Amino acid sequence: MRSQRIARLPPRERVLDAAHELFFNEGITRVTVDAIAAKAETTKMTVYRHFESKDVLVLEWLRLMMAEYDEVWGRLAEQFSAQPARQILGFAEFLVQEPVLSSHRGCAYTNTLAELPVCDSPARELIEAHKRRQAARLVRLCEASGIAEPEQAAFELTLLLEGVQIVAQNKGFDEVGPNLLKLVRARLGLPAA
Structure with missing residues (x-):
């Protein structure tokens, strides 16, 4: 097939x-x-x-993955236009769906960074710029949600969203997805599901 x-x-x-x-x-x-x-x-x-070159192919692969993530955020912004906290929760829901969370490899960006020995490689710069954009997006959404200390909240949410992929990968805890969503809801001040 x-x-x-x-x-x-x-x-x-x-x-x-x-x-x-x-x-x-x-x-x-x-x-x-x-x-x-x-x-x-x-x-x-x-x-x-x-x-x-293979390096050019790696860059294009990364750009396509980043575009897919941007599409997810775009759909969430459209679906929950007046609910910035719900957009963040929606992204967490995206991360914990199958097969995203159950991947044996975890985060492709983190794995790629680990494989790049050169600190100033174009692929590393592209990933770092993407991660900075994601952080800025979370700060904006936290601000728009009226969360106190939006930068701190965005940092904590980033740790949760990035960390869930590693915790799910190493199988150290059960119910990783539901627990992540519970933590994200609590941090955003949203009611429990």
């Missing part, structure tokens, strides 16, 4: 699809361009025709 789906996609999208699956599940340093080409059912030459 996967072969039929891949065959219908244009080569560039097949490469990105394959890269996403491989980078997410195996990490960026372990995955070769040959492996990406094989997974995409194409040639290494085709990969390089669309992406001049």
Whole structure:
């Protein structure tokens, strides 16, 4: 079935699809361009025709994931336009849904950062900029919610939202998703579900 789906996609999208699956599940340093080409059912030459290097492909993969997260926030802003706290809770609900929370790999951004030995790599800079935008968004939403000390609240929420992926991955606690939502609701001053 996967072969039929891949065959219908244009080569560039097949490469990105394959890269996403491989980078997410195996990490960026372990995955070769040959492996990406094989997974995409194409040639290494085709990969390089669309992406001049593996580093460029990694950047495009990160940008696509960031765009997906922005789409989630956009839908939440539309759905809960006058409820900024509910937007934050909605993002927490997104994080704890299957298969997002049950991934054996945790956060793709954190994993990618761990694999980047160079502190000034373009991929690291892209991830750090994304994380700063996310933090600023949380501060704005906390301010709009009337939460006292919005920067502190955004920091605490970030620890919860980032940490849940690690706690779920290491299987140290049960009911990670429901407990996260309970903590986020409490921090936002929202009633219990």
